Amino acid sequence: MVRYKAVISYDGTLFVGFQRQSQGRSVQEELEKTLQKLNSGQPVQVHGAGRTDSGVHAYGQVVHFDLPQVRDEEKLRFGLDTQSPEDIDVISIEQVSDDFHARYNKHNKTYEFLVDIGRPKNPMMRYYATHYPYPVNVELIQEAIKDLLGEHDFTGFTAAGTSVKNKVRTITHASVEVDIKTGFLIFTFSGTGFLYKQIRNMVGTLLKIGNGRMPVSQIQAVLEARDRNLAGPTAAGNGLYLKEVIYRDSL
Amino acid sequence: MVRYKAVISYDGTLFVGFQRQSQGRSVQEELEKTLQKLNSGQPVQVHGAGRTDSGVHAYGQVVHFDLPQVRDEEKLRFGLDTQSPEDIDVISIEQVSDDFHARYNKHNKTYEFLVDIGRPKNPMMRYYATHYPYPVNVELIQEAIKDLLGEHDFTGFTAAGTSVKNKVRTITHASVEVDIKTGFLIFTFSGTGFLYKQIRNMVGTLLKIGNGRMPVSQIQAVLEARDRNLAGPTAAGNGLYLKEVIYRDSL
Structure with a gap:
C-alpha cells in the first residue's frame, strides 16, 4: 500500500463534523466515498488530524x-477535489512514508475563531463567524489571553464528561486582533493539541471578560480551579476554523 | 403617511433577487411581509434603489x-431587523420627506465584485465570490479598466434585448485591486446608474483581458462598436455586491 497525505479545506456548515457519524453528512464519509470511486470501488479509510465539530470550518x-x-499526485488531487462535493476542496496531496499518521504523529495545530461584533451583523458571514452583539473591550481580552499561554491543565475549559484522562495541554500562541477591514475579532490559538470544545469555551470566557462581565483574572481562576462552571459559555462552532496542521518533522 | 428610508444588507444566495417575482423568494417580498406584521396587518409597499439579480448580495x-x-426609528429598525429572515439585516432607518424616492431620486451607486483566483477555490466563499481558476495579469486589467471611466454608451455591455432605450451611463470610479489577505480580486465601480448585467459583463470582459485572451483595447472596442458579441462572458452574480447608494442631496 502507498500512503498519501492531503491538505483539505471545507465549509463546515452542512456537515455534522469531520468524523463519520451514524446520522448525517461528514467530511470523512464524503472523502471516503470519492476515494472509493477513484480506487476501482474498493473502500479507502480516511484519517484526519482533528475531529472538527458540526459547523466548524x-x-x-x-x-x-x-x-x-502509486498515483500521480496532481492527478489524484484533481480527481479528489473535483469529484468531492463543492463544500470540500483538496489543496495538495503528497506521497508520505508508511509511518505517517495524520492524527498520531506529533504536530502543532493552529485554529482561528472569528467573532462578528458589528450591530447589526454581516448576513454574508452568519455561518462563518459567531455574532456577539455586545460591547467588547479588546484590550481586556488581550490582557487575559496571555494567561492561556504555556502548559496548563485545561479541565475547566473542556466539556464536562470528556473521556480523555490527561487534560494537560500546551498553548504556544494565543492572540486576538481586530480585523481592519471587517471589524471582526480574530482569535488565533496554536498548540500541540486541544481538548473537546476547549477553544470554543476559551473564546466564550474571553468574550465575557471583554464585555466586563468577568474579571481579567478569570482565565487564571478557571485554570487553577479546573472548574467548567467558572468559565463562560461555549461559543458557537460556526466561528471556528482549523487553519493549519504542522508536523514536528517539518517544523 | 410618513416615509422611511432604510439601509439594508442581505445575502443574495437564497433569493431570486431584490424584486418580487411570480416564483421564488425575493428581498422585497420578505421585507413587505415583515412590515405588514409591524403595520397591524395592513400591506406596505417597499421600493428599492437597485434591482439586484439572483445571487447578488x-x-x-x-x-x-x-x-x-410616526415611529421611533430605532424601534422600527430593531423590529424590521429581528423579524425579517436571518439573511436580511437592517442597518439603519430614518424618517425622510415625502418626496424621497429610493429609485428615482438622483444617486450614485457603488458595487464591488469579488473574484476568487485561487486554485483550488476557497469553499467558504463559493457563494460570495466568483471563482476564476485561470492565470490573471492584474496590471492588464488595471490598464483596460480606465477605458470604462466617464460617459459612454454601454450597449455592448448590457444584456441583449434590454428594454431601456438610453444606454448612456457615467462611471465615476472603476478600479481593481488584489486583497492582501485573501488574494481575491476586488473590482469597484461607482456611477449614476448601471444597465442590466452591465457590471457582470464588464467584469467578464476584464477577466478575459487579464487572462490574455482579449487585448487591453477590447473595452474601447466594445464601447465603440456597441456590440455585446465583442464583450466577454457574463460573470456569475455571486461575486457582486451592492455596496453603497449615496443620494445627490447628501453628496
Missing part, C-alpha cells in the same frame, strides 16, 4: 489514506 | 416605504 485539515498503487 | 441597498404613523 477548515482551511488546512490534514488527512491520510492508503491506496494500492 | 448587498451591504448597502436603500429602500423606502410609507407607514401611517
